[in-house]
Amino acid sequence: MLTLPRLQLHRPGSVREAVELLASKPNARVLAGGTDIVPNLKHGIYETEHLIALRGLSSELRYVRRDGGRDGDSIRLGALCTIDQLSKDPDVLQSLPALADACRQIAGPQLRKMGTLGGNLCLDTRCVYINQSYFWRSALGFCLKKDGTACHVVAQGLRCVAAASNDTAPVLLALGASVRIVGPRGERVVPLADFYLHDGIHNTVLEPDELLVEAAVPLPAARLKQAFFKLRTRAAIDYSAINLAVALAVSPAGLVTALRLCVSALAARPALINRLQDLVGQPADLHLAEELGRRAQKQCKPLTNIGVDPAYRREILPVLVRRTVLRAIAS
Numbered sequence: 001m002l003t004l005p006r007l008q009l010h011r012p013g014s015v016r017e018a019v020e021l022l023a024s025k026p027n028a029r030v031l032a033g034g035t036d037i038v039p040n041l042k043h044g045i046y047e048t049e050h051l052i053a054l055r056g057l058s059s060e061l062r063y064v065r066r067d068g069g070r071d072g073d074s075i076r077l078g079a080l081c082t083i084d085q086l087s088k089d090p091d092v093l094q095s096l097p098a099l100a101d102a103c104r105q106i107a108g109p110q111l112r113k114m115g116t117l118g119g120n121l122c123l124d125t126r127c128v129y130i131n132q133s134y135f136w137r138s139a140l141g142f143c144l145k146k147d148g149t150a151c152h153v154v155a156q157g158l159r160c161v162a163a164a165s166n167d168t169a170p171v172l173l174a175l176g177a178s179v180r181i182v183g184p185r186g187e188r189v190v191p192l193a194d195f196y197l198h199d200g201i202h203n204t205v206l207e208p209d210e211l212l213v214e215a216a217v218p219l220p221a222a223r224l225k226q227a228f229f230k231l232r233t234r235a236a237i238d239y240s241a242i243n244l245a246v247a248l249a250v251s252p253a254g255l256v257t258a259l260r261l262c263v264s265a266l267a268a269r270p271a272l273i274n275r276l277q278d279l280v281g282q283p284a285d286l287h288l289a290e291e292l293g294r295r296a297q298k299q300c301k302p303l304t305n306i307g308v309d310p311a312y313r314r315e316i317l318p319v320l321v322r323r324t325v326l327r328a329i330a331s
């Protein structure tokens with residue numbers, strides 16, 4: 001049986017208290033729904049003696065709110081919204097259907113009721129060589145991410161390439177979301193496009209004493225044609241082998257006026273596909289869907305970081321992009 005290390009649990013009653021605790025306890029970690037951090041603690045992936053539980057912040061951080069801000073209308077999602085809640089919320093279903101779809105496909109029913117949006121956006125990266133017991137990892141000599149000096153995915157690799165496996169991230173990236181972060185130095189808003197880093201050991205710009213409190217999606221997103229797709233081995237309780245999301249603005253004449261495509265579960269950072277500007281003004285049709293598939297395949301490089309054959313993932317990617325783009329266009 002895997003057991004938890006000795007930990008002190010702190011239960012702040014407000015964001016301010018939580019941030020103060022994070023700043024005063026070195027190596028403290030945040031516990032939201034606990035569906036990811038608890039197994040990782042049992043596997044000895046973190047060195048920490050203090051957990052800061054967010055449950056007491058629910059009245060502050062569990063909301064879906066529409067509002068008109070300086071930069072126009074947006075839909076604001078508190079970090080403690082559960083995945084289950086977002087999959088059923090009427091505003092999310094109406095304005096951000098691709099997000100509701102992604103949430104419906106995360107883990108299983110119990111995990112969706114416990115798991116939160118904040119925990120999903122801050123989810124640790126995954127790799128077949130790290131999401132294992134301490135004993136299993138010790139037999140292999142550990143790896144760069146924890147306790148070792150080598151990467152087993154990229155020989156001589158100097159950087160961890162474990163996969164970002166959170167299903168809300170590609171959708172919120174495609175929809176142009178930003179996140180609000182609170183820490184002892186104040187508050188900052190970071191476009192999600194700048195939130196993730198190419199480093200599987202710590203793949204976000206969050207400092208250890210900061211809390212992600214909200215994601216905001218600009219509401220023109222509600223008028224976008226949007227779709228999410230998740231490739232997984234089993235249709236239940238499986239992490240993505242590839243996940244992707246597309247958002248398109250299409251004129252009444254059927255021409256693309258804006259588009260974003262995000263592909264993830266391949267590397268540490270969800271990949272917003274670059275250099276799509278020349279496709280603006282093109283008809284939203286099969287040709288566009290196929291071209292997006294080709295560009296995604298060119299820019300993405302599946303690795304042996306998860307237990308699904310990278311050659312298969314590379315071949316299937318343009319097919320999945322084409323189908324998802326056509327689904328978005330038809331929506």
Ligand SMILES: Cc1cc2nc3c(=O)[nH]c(=O)nc-3n(C[C@H](O)[C@H](O)[C@H](O)COP(=O)(O)OP(=O)(O)OC[C@H]3O[C@@H](n4cnc5c(N)ncnc54)[C@H](O)[C@@H]3O)c2cc1C
Nearest residue numbers: 032033034035036037107115116118119120122166167212
């Ligand atoms: C069997 C199984 C299957 C799963 N399948 C999927 C899947 O298909 N897709 C998927 O996306 N996920 C999956 N998950 C992972 C997980 O259940 C979800 O990602 C969930 O949304 C995580 O949220 P949480 O609140 O439980 O996070 P926690 O476990 O509480 O936290 C996750 C990480 O985020 C940090 N954190 C949490 N909240 C904040 C915050 N507000 N600010 C700063 N840091 C924070 C924690 O410190 C921790 O490092 C699965 C998990 C299991 C056990």
Ligand code: SF4
Nearest residue numbers: 127143151152160161
């Ligand atoms: S990608 Fe390499 S360093 Fe990162 S968890 Fe996997 S084996 Fe370890």
